[in-house]
Amino acid sequence: xxxxNYITMYDLGEGFLYTTGRVVDAQRIGQxxxxxxxxxxRDLGEVSPFxxxxxxLPGEFEIPLTVSMYNREKLILDLFFKxxxxxxxxxxxxxxxxSLRGFYxxxxxxxxxxxxxxxxxxxxxxxxxxxxxxxxxxxSKVLDVIMVFENESEIFEVAKLIDMDFSGRIVQCIRSDxxxxxxxxxxxxxSNTWKTIxxxxxxxxxxxxxxxxxxxxxxxxxxxxxxxxxxxGACGYCIIPRTKYLLCVDxxxxxxxxxxxxxxxxxxx
Amino acid sequence: xxxxxxxxxxxxxLRLIHPLMNASGILGHMPEHVDILxxxxxxxxxxxxxxxxxxxxxxxxxxxxxxxxxxxxxMGLPNPGIIGLERIIKSAKSRNIPVIVSVGGSSIKEFSEVxxxxxxxxxxxxxxxxxxxxxxxxxxxxxxxxxxxxEVVREVSGSIKVPVxxxxxxxxxxxxxxxxxxxxxxxxxxxxxxxxxxxxDIFAAKPFLSNIYGGLSGxxxxxxxxxxxxxxxxxxxxxxxxxxxxxIDWHSVAEFLLAGAKAVQLGTxxxxxxxxxxxxxxxxxxxxxxxLNIKSLKEVVGLxxxx
Numbered sequence: 271x272x273x274x275n276y277i278t279m280y281d282l283g284e285g286f287l288y289t290t291g292r293v294v295d296a297q298r299i300g301q302x303x304x305x306x307x308x309x310x311x312r313d314l315g316e317v318s319p320f321x322x323x324x325x326x327l328p329g330e331f332e333i334p335l336t337v338s339m340y341n342r343e344k345l346i347l348d349l350f351f352k353x354x355x356x357x358x359x360x361x362x363x364x365x366x367x368x369s370l371r372g373f374y375x376x377x378x379x380x381x382x383x384x385x386x387x388x389x390x391x392x393x394x395x396x397x398x399x400x401x402x403x404x405x406x407x408x409x410s411k412v413l414d415v416i417m418v419f420e421n422e423s424e425i426f427e428v429a430k431l432i433d434m435d436f437s438g439r440i441v442q443c444i445r446s447d448x449x450x451x452x453x454x455x456x457x458x459x460x461s462n463t464w465k466t467i468x469x470x471x472x473x474x475x476x477x478x479x480x481x482x483x484x485x486x487x488x489x490x491x492x493x494x495x496x497x498x499x500x501x502x503g504a505c506g507y508c509i510i511p512r513t514k515y516l517l518c519v520d521x522x523x524x525x526x527x528x529x530x531x532x533x534x535x536x537x538x539x
Numbered sequence: 540x541x542x543x544x545x546x547x548x549x550x551x552x553l554r555l556i557h558p559l560m561n562a563s564g565i566l567g568h569m570p571e572h573v574d575i576l577x578x579x580x581x582x583x584x585x586x587x588x589x590x591x592x593x594x595x596x597x598x599x600x601x602x603x604x605x606x607x608x609x610x611x612x613x614m615g616l617p618n619p620g621i622i623g624l625e626r627i628i629k630s631a632k633s634r635n636i637p638v639i640v641s642v643g644g645s646s647i648k649e650f651s652e653v654x655x656x657x658x659x660x661x662x663x664x665x666x667x668x669x670x671x672x673x674x675x676x677x678x679x680x681x682x683x684x685x686x687x688x689x690e691v692v693r694e695v696s697g698s699i700k701v702p703v704x705x706x707x708x709x710x711x712x713x714x715x716x717x718x719x720x721x722x723x724x725x726x727x728x729x730x731x732x733x734x735x736x737x738x739x740d741i742f743a744a745k746p747f748l749s750n751i752y753g754g755l756s757g758x759x760x761x762x763x764x765x766x767x768x769x770x771x772x773x774x775x776x777x778x779x780x781x782x783x784x785x786x787i788d789w790h791s792v793a794e795f796l797l798a799g800a801k802a803v804q805l806g807t808x809x810x811x812x813x814x815x816x817x818x819x820x821x822x823x824x825x826x827x828x829x830x831l832n833i834k835s836l837k838e839v840v841g842l843x844x845x846x
Contacts, residue, residue: 288603290742311742324600328740328747332599367742371604500602504810505614506566506575506587514574519813 287314291325291347291368296361300426303396304353304362305338310345314372319379319402320470320493320522323372324501325349327365331357334498336397336522337373338431339404350397350431374501375522379405379491385465387411388455388488390479392418392445394495395470400432402468413438414464416455418448418475448475452482464488468523471495477533480526484535490526544828545835546821550779550801551664551702551727553637555582558796558836559817562756562783562804563588563641563666563706568618570630577634579809580817582802584631586624588643588668591653593620597750603738609760609785610807611738613753616643616671621656628660637663639704643671647694658699665701667691669720670708670732671754682732683710689719696724704781708732709763717771727779729804730771731764757807761785765794772799773844787811789823796836797843 291308299305314323317340326332339348347370353362361368379402389402396417406413413436419425425442428434443451464486469479470493483490496517499507503519510517512531515524526535546557560583566572568587576584596617603611624640631638640657642665644650654665669682669691681687688705696703705720706729707713717728733754738747746752764784772780782800786792787808795803808816824836833839 288605290740292742326600328600328743329745329749329751331749332601367740369600369740369743369747499596499599499617500612500614502602502604502610502810503813504565504602504610504612504806505617506569506572507617509569509571512571514571514578516575 287312288369288371289314291370293366293368294346296363298353298362299350299430300424302352302354302424303426304351304358305431306349306351306361306368308347308349308368308370310347310370313342313345314340314347314370316342317373317401319405320398321373321375321378322522323347323349323370323374324498325361325368325370326357327360328369331360332369332371333357334374334501336394337401338397339400348400350400352393371501374518376519377521377523379523385411386414386463387466387468388414388416388464390416390418390452390467390469390471390475390482392471392475393420395493396431398470398493403432403436406438407436411437415440416448416451417442418471419444421445448478452478456482456485466491469493473533476529477535480533480535483526491523492526492529493521493523494529494532542829542832542834544825544833545837546824548801548836550781551639551704553583553663555637555802557582557817557821558800558802559792559820560639560781560802560804561585561809562806563668564612564614565806565809567641568623568627570626573627573630573634573636577636578814580814580821581636581805583637583639583663585639585666585804586627586641587618588616588641588671589618589621589624589653589657590616590643591621591649593622594618597748600748601750602753603747605738605755605757605759607759609755609757610810611736611748611753611755612733613748613750615750616668618643621653624657624662625660628657628662632661639664639666641666641668641706642695643668644691647691650691651694651698654695654699654703658701662701664704664726665695665699666704666706666729667695667725668706668732670706682708682716683712685712685716685719688716689723692720692723692725702726704729706730706732706783709734709767713767714770714774717775721775721778727781727801728771729781729783730767730800731760731784734760734763756785758785758787758791761787761791761794765798768795768800769798769844772841776841776844789820789827792820793824793827793839796839797841799841799844801840
C-alpha cells in the first residue's frame with residue numbers, strides 16, 4: 271500500500287494515487303517533441319520502464335504519457351512526448367500545474383528481461399528510453415536501440431533526451447528504411463547475442479519485433495499502444511483486441527506469445 | 540469445521556453459484572471482457588449500459604481515485620449501441636455465464652427498444668439504469684420521478700418475458716420509487732447506483748472531471764447503500780434486492796445480505812483486487828456462516844431486518 275502523510279488509502283493492495291505536478295521546465299526537442307519536468311505534490315511510488323501516468327488539465331483533457339524518468343527522493347518526474355494536437359501543445363506550453371494519476375501498468379519489466387537487449391521503438395516509445403537506459407545501467411546490461419521516425423524532419427539529437435553514457439548503440443532511421451535496418455541488424459555479427467528483443471509501437475512494428483525475436487531465438491517483449499480512457503481497468507477500452515489483457519493493468523509490457531492472436535503471429539511465440 | 544455450507548442463491552429466476560456479480564460499468568461491453576470477468580469469478584455478468592445508438596461518452600478526465608478510498612467517475616455511458624449486444628451476450632452464453640443486460644435510455648421508447656433487442660440476443664435479465672448520476676437525460680433525472688419510473692418499468696416489463704430489474708439511485712423518495720418500480724412489474728431492484736458528487740483540483744481551482752459531476756462509488760458510499768437496502772427491504776419484505784455500493788470484502792458483502800440483499804454487485808473491489816476479490820470474499824463468507832452455524836447463505840438474507 272502506498273501512502274503519504276495526508277492520504278490514507280484503504281488496504282486494497284496497490285492502490286492508485288492522484289497528485290498535481292508543478293511544471294519546472296518545458297522544453298521543445300526537435301520539431302515535434304517535448305520534454306516536461308514536474309515537481310510532484312506527493313510520491314507516486316516506484317516506477318518501472320514503460321509505466322505511464324494519466325496527465326492533463328482538470329476539466330479540460332487527460333492523456334496517457336509514458337514516464338521518462340522519476341526521482342523519488344526529489345519527486346521530480348520527467349515526461350517526453352510527441353506534440354501532435356491541442357492537449358500535447360497545451361502541456362508543452364506555459365502552464366503551471368498538471369494533474370497526474372498513476373503509475374499505471376503493473377507488469378514490471380524486470381520480470382522478463384534478459385542480458386543483452388535490442389530495443390526497437392517508434393514515436394511514443396521514445397519516452398521510455400531515459401528510464402530504460404537508467405535501468406539497463408543499474409542492472410549491468412547492454413542496450414542497442416533502433417529509433418524509428420515518421421520522416422527525416424522529426425529526427426532529433428538523442429543526447430537531448432538521454433544520458434549517452436551506457437553500453438550499447440543507438441541507430442535512428444525513418445519508417446520506410448526500417449526493413450533494411452532490421453535486415454542489417456539481423457545479419458550483424460552481434461545479433462545472436464541479444465537475449466531480449468524489446469519493442470514499443472504500433473501493431474506492425476511489434477509484429478516485426480516478435481518475428482525477429484523468434485528468428486534469433488530471443489525473448490520477445492512488447493509494449494503496444496491502445497486507447498486509454500480510465501487507466502484503472504474499469505472501462506475496458508484498453509483491451510488488446512482478441513486477447514484477455516487490459517493494457518492499463520496487465521501491461522504495459524507483454525511477452526510476444528501473450529499477444530500472438532492480436533499480432534497475428536503464426537508461431538505464437 | 541465439517542459442516543457443508545451452501546453459498547448458492549436464486550435471484551431473477553437464476554440459480555447462481557454464489558451471490559457476487561460485477562456492477563454495470565466494470566467492463567462488459569466487448570466480447571473480450573467476458574473472459575476477464577470470468578477470470579474474476581463472477582456468478583453472472585452485468586453489461587455496461589447499452590443505449591439504442593452508440594455513445595462516445597464524456598471526454599477525459601472521466602475518473603479519479605479519491606484520497607478517501609472512493610472512486611469518482613463520469614464515463615457518460617459510452618457503449619457501442621445495440622449493435623454490440625449480440626457479440627457480448629453470445630460470448631457469455633458460450634461460457635455458460637448468465638448475462639444481465641443493463642439498459643439505458645432517454646425515453647420510455649428507447650428503454651423498451653433496447654430491452655427487446657437484448658432479450659432477442661439472449662439476455663437472461665434486463666437491468667434498467669434509472670439512476671446514472673452523470674449523464675444528462677439518461678438516468679437520475681428519470682429515476683427521481685416515481686411516475687416516470689413506473690411508466691418505464693411497466694412498458695419494458697410488458698414488452699419482454701425475461702425478468703426486469705430496476706436500478707435505483709439515492710433519493711429522498713427511494714421507498715416510494717422502489718414501490719412504484721415493483722408495482723409496475725420489476726422482479727427485483729438494484730440498490731444503489733453511484734452518488735452524484737464532485738472533486739475539485741485545488742491547484743487548478745477547477746472541477747477535475749470534464750463533466751464537473753460524477754458518480755461516487757467505493758467504500759465511502761457503503762454505509763449509505765446498506766441503509767437503503769435495509770429500509771427498502773423492511774418496507775417490501777421478501778422482495779429481491781441486488782445490492783451495490785462499496786462492497787469491498789466479505790464483511791461489507793455480509794452486511795448487504797443481512798440488510799436484505801440476495802446478491803451483491805462489485806465495482807471498486809474488482810478494480811483493485813481483480814482475480815483475488817471474489818475468492819477472498821467467498822472464503823470469508825464461508826467462514827462467517829460456519830461461525831454462525833448457518834448452512835445456507837439464503838438463511839441470512841434480511842436477517843438484520845427481523846421485526
